[in-house]
Each structure stands twice: as C-alpha cells, then as structure tokens.
Amino acid sequence: MAQASKVVVVGGGIGGLTVALALKRGGVEVEVHEKYDHLQSRATGFTIWSYAIKHLLDLGVDPDTLARLGSAIEFTEIRSRHGRLIESLPVGEVSRRLGAPTYDIQRHGLQEALIEALGAEHVKMGSEVVGIEQDADSATVVLKDGSRASGDLVIGADGAHSTLRDLVAGRHLELHYSGFSGWGALIPFTHELLPAQHHVEIWEKGSKGGVADVGGGRARWYVMHRAPAGGTSVDKQEILAHIDGWYELLAAAVEQTPEDGIVRTEAWDLAPIDSWIDGRVVLLGDAAHATTPFAAMGACMAIEDADALGRLLLSQSYETAFPAFEKERKERAEAVVKHGRTMGRVSQLQSTVALWLRDEFLAHVPPPKLAEIAEEMASGR
Incomplete structure (x- = not known):
C-alpha cells in the first residue's frame, strides 16, 4: 500500500x-x-535532554528560539537537605560530545516554537x-x-x-498513582546559590525539590512530596512549612512566587x-x-x-x-x-539509614562514573 x-x-x-x-x-x-482552545498557560518548565533536542533541531526548530526559551545545562547538582553537595553531573560536557545541548526550558514556549515551525494553520484549537x-x-x-x-x-x-x-x-x-504530588512554578529569579546554566536538585527524606536556571533571569522550581491524589488547592505557607530547614535556595524561590502562580501536579504512570x-x-x-x-x-x-x-x-x-x-x-x-x-x-527514600547510605555512596562516585551517568541520561540510553 x-x-x-x-x-x-x-x-x-x-x-x-x-x-x-x-x-x-x-x-x-x-x-x-x-x-483546549488555548495552549496550556501553566508557568512550568522541564528538562529536554540532548538526544531529544537533536531531534528537534533536525526537524528545523530554530536553535536561537530554543536558546531564548531555555538555558543549556552545564551542571546538574544533587544536594542534601542542608545543601551539602552530593554529586555534580557534567551535563554540558557530555551533551556537547553528543552534538546538542541539554536544556531546562519553558513548557509553554516550546509548544509555541513547535507550532511556529509547523504553521498555525495546521493546528485546530x-x-x-x-x-x-x-x-x-x-x-x-x-x-x-x-x-x-x-x-x-x-x-x-x-x-x-x-x-x-x-x-x-x-x-x-x-493510570497508576505514584503517591507523590508536586508544586512548581516558573518565575523571574536569580540567586547567588544558583549559578547560570545550573540545575540544583535537593533530596530529602520522602521528598525532593529543585531550582533550575531557565535563562533570561528566570528559573523554575519544584517540590515533590507524598500526598493523596485529587487535591487541587495550593497553599504557599504549606509549601514553605514542608521545606523548612532545606537548602535556602529553594525557599528563596518559593518566597518570590505569587501563590496564584504555583502549579500543583500529580505523578501518575x-x-x-x-x-x-x-x-x-x-x-x-x-x-x-x-x-x-x-x-x-x-x-x-x-x-x-x-x-x-x-x-x-x-x-x-x-x-x-x-x-x-x-x-x-x-x-x-x-x-x-x-x-x-x-x-x-531512590530520590525520596523514607528510611533515615537508607538515605544516609545513598548520599554517602553518591558522594564518592568518581568523576568518570559521573560523566558516564550524565551521558546515559543525555543520550537517552
């Protein structure tokens, strides 16, 4: 046929x-x-790894547009609740070897870029x-x-x-509910603890969060936590109470976010x-x-x-x-x-002992192995 x-x-x-x-x-x-009669207006972002960015570039998506909508990641840091650096993944280095950057990027903006490349006349909202x-x-x-x-x-x-x-x-x-819900936002934000082109993830007992540079003086933040499915309300004070005592970078980002700009999500598969x-x-x-x-x-x-x-x-x-x-x-x-x-x-262990063992193990991973881990993610292997 x-x-x-x-x-x-x-x-x-x-x-x-x-x-x-x-x-x-x-x-x-x-x-x-x-x-929907409009693109999702939720102010959120996500990581698009090198292998997927390469597909978009091969399809004619403008590289300058991608650079405007996001920030090419140089390092992804994993830190403890109190900010101790556990490991730093050389994402930029391995992505360059693979032929395309890895981005933290605006979700809404990437949809707009794809529609522009496709032609809006082909999309019926x-x-x-x-x-x-x-x-x-x-x-x-x-x-x-x-x-x-x-x-x-x-x-x-x-x-x-x-x-x-x-x-x-x-x-x-x-669908299967993971037991985890999330809060997050994309906001104008800079901070001395967030270097340009860095994604900082914070692992805590039964929870995790992160802040990532998205370029242009913007950042995205997120917090995942255990919660029953079906919640809809967002309480900024609840989020701040949940991360009380965590690495101050995350609290600074949440503090700077208007409550009506915070998006609640749930993790299903x-x-x-x-x-x-x-x-x-x-x-x-x-x-x-x-x-x-x-x-x-x-x-x-x-x-x-x-x-x-x-x-x-x-x-x-x-x-x-x-x-x-x-x-x-x-x-x-x-x-x-x-x-x-x-x-x-693994990232949201409940046991204090298991948490300590995990962090100690990761903190002693040699640099060549960190590069290998980063390459596995960036290449989609």
Missing part, C-alpha cells in the same frame, strides 16, 4: 506537534486537533476528539461538536489521560498495554506509555516517539511502519516507565 498522504493528529502537546512537524517536512498533509471511525481506506475522528476530520491515518498523542488509548485498547485502562495499534490508529507519548517525572524523560520520550514514527511513515506503508514503530519503541518506553518508578523511590 502507498504511504499516507494525510494524517490526523489528536493532541497538541509536545509529542503531537513534533510528529506533525516530522510528517509535514516529509510532504504529508497534517491536521492537529487540540481539545478547541477541537476535542470523542471517537474514531475507520474503514479499509481511511480513519476519521469524531469531534465533540459532531463534526468529523478524516485522513489516511490517526495518531493519538493526547497525553496521559488519553481518550484514544481506551479506544485502541478496547477497554478502560487505569501507566502499566504496559498490549498494543499501541488498532488498524489505522497508533498511539505515542504519554497516550501509549505515561510515566512519572522522576526519570525526567516524559517529554523527551514523546519527541523520540514522534521522530521514529515520522521517519518510518515517510519510508513505508502504515501496515509495516506501525509494527516497526512499536517494535522499536515499546520495550524502551516501558523500561523508562519502570525506571521512573525506581528513581521515585
């Missing part, structure tokens, strides 16, 4: 926009449907998909307003709470599903393999999925491209989900 000439993408997040960009650059007509129809020749999404959009294929990139996932699986699939494919429909990113933030790989994995799927669809029919994509990415993605769970436990 011939390669696809039109693809409908469900979800206007990082994964959906990246796969649309990859396909458009290969001459495929694309149409992205995003259920406020267009919620509620169903799928497919036959021997096409796949069609059914929209909430009753209208339809058809293409040769449909790609489901609609996030952790995916509508398409249940349709592909043929049953409702429950997904057990492996049998298949990401149903006929002419395929899932990618969190829709296929939602992961917690503890491995710092969620957005990167979506970008890598998008690059792989785009490359395969541009070279062969979907009947061979979809299984090849699943074979290439499924085992790796599920390993990252599992690794995220492990990192959640």
Whole structure:
C-alpha cells in the first residue's frame, strides 16, 4: 500500500506537534486537533535532554528560539537537605560530545516554537476528539461538536489521560498513582546559590525539590512530596512549612512566587498495554506509555516517539511502519516507565539509614562514573 498522504493528529502537546512537524517536512498533509482552545498557560518548565533536542533541531526548530526559551545545562547538582553537595553531573560536557545541548526550558514556549515551525494553520484549537471511525481506506475522528476530520491515518498523542488509548485498547485502562504530588512554578529569579546554566536538585527524606536556571533571569522550581491524589488547592505557607530547614535556595524561590502562580501536579504512570495499534490508529507519548517525572524523560520520550514514527511513515506503508514503530519503541518506553518508578523511590527514600547510605555512596562516585551517568541520561540510553 502507498504511504499516507494525510494524517490526523489528536493532541497538541509536545509529542503531537513534533510528529506533525516530522510528517509535514516529509510532504504529508497534517491536521492537529487540540481539545483546549488555548495552549496550556501553566508557568512550568522541564528538562529536554540532548538526544531529544537533536531531534528537534533536525526537524528545523530554530536553535536561537530554543536558546531564548531555555538555558543549556552545564551542571546538574544533587544536594542534601542542608545543601551539602552530593554529586555534580557534567551535563554540558557530555551533551556537547553528543552534538546538542541539554536544556531546562519553558513548557509553554516550546509548544509555541513547535507550532511556529509547523504553521498555525495546521493546528485546530478547541477541537476535542470523542471517537474514531475507520474503514479499509481511511480513519476519521469524531469531534465533540459532531463534526468529523478524516485522513489516511490517526495518531493519538493526547497525553496521559488519553481518550484514544481506551479506544485502541478496547477497554478502560487505569493510570497508576505514584503517591507523590508536586508544586512548581516558573518565575523571574536569580540567586547567588544558583549559578547560570545550573540545575540544583535537593533530596530529602520522602521528598525532593529543585531550582533550575531557565535563562533570561528566570528559573523554575519544584517540590515533590507524598500526598493523596485529587487535591487541587495550593497553599504557599504549606509549601514553605514542608521545606523548612532545606537548602535556602529553594525557599528563596518559593518566597518570590505569587501563590496564584504555583502549579500543583500529580505523578501518575501507566502499566504496559498490549498494543499501541488498532488498524489505522497508533498511539505515542504519554497516550501509549505515561510515566512519572522522576526519570525526567516524559517529554523527551514523546519527541523520540514522534521522530521514529515520522521517519518510518515517510519510508513505508502504515501496515509495516506501525509494527516497526512499536517494535522499536515499546520495550524502551516501558523500561523508562519502570525506571521512573525506581528513581521515585531512590530520590525520596523514607528510611533515615537508607538515605544516609545513598548520599554517602553518591558522594564518592568518581568523576568518570559521573560523566558516564550524565551521558546515559543525555543520550537517552
């Protein structure tokens, strides 16, 4: 069968926009449907590792735009509750060897950059998909307003709470709550304890936090803590009480943040599903393999999925491209989900003795091994 000439993408997040960009650059007509009528306005950021940045650059995303939206990380520091340096990962050095920087970057800004590279006319905002129809020749999404959009294929990139996932699986699939909730914000912020191009992470008993330079006199901060699912309110004084006695850098960032600028999140993931494919429909990113933030790989994995799927669809029919994509990415993605769970436990240990042993072990890791650890993360291995 011939390669696809039109693809409908469900979800206007990082994964959906990246796969649309990859396909458009290969001459495929694309149409992205995003259920919200605006980009997420949450003032947050994330780490995009070197391997994922390289994919974006190869797809034509402007490097100057990335530099404007974020800060290339030179060092990621892990510190104890009181600020003692446990280890410092040479992220900048290894990223340069890999051929692209690793960034701490604005989430909202990266979406805007991808839309600019793709062309806003290809993105339909406020267009919620509620169903799928497919036959021997096409796949069609059914929209909430009753209208339809058809293409040769449909790609489901609609996030952790995916509508398409249940349709592909043929049953409702429950996400797994990690037991951890988070607070965070992206703010104008500089501090003597936060050198330029540094990401400082603080590990505490049963909790962790961090502050990272995002460039342009801005920083992002976050705190993860144990909490029941379903909370919605944000109390700045509660956050300050939780981190009382921690490294003063984090408290300074929280103090400087207006309460209504703080975002509350929850860490959920997904057990492996049998298949990401149903006929002419395929899932990618969190829709296929939602992961917690503890491995710092969620957005990167979506970008890598998008690059792989785009490359395969541009070279062969979907009947061979979809299984090849699943074979290439499924085992790796599920390993990252599992690794995220492990990192959640390691970085937020409950035992005081285990905490001390972990920190002492990490503090004595030799520099070559630190470089190896940094390279594993930056390369996505």
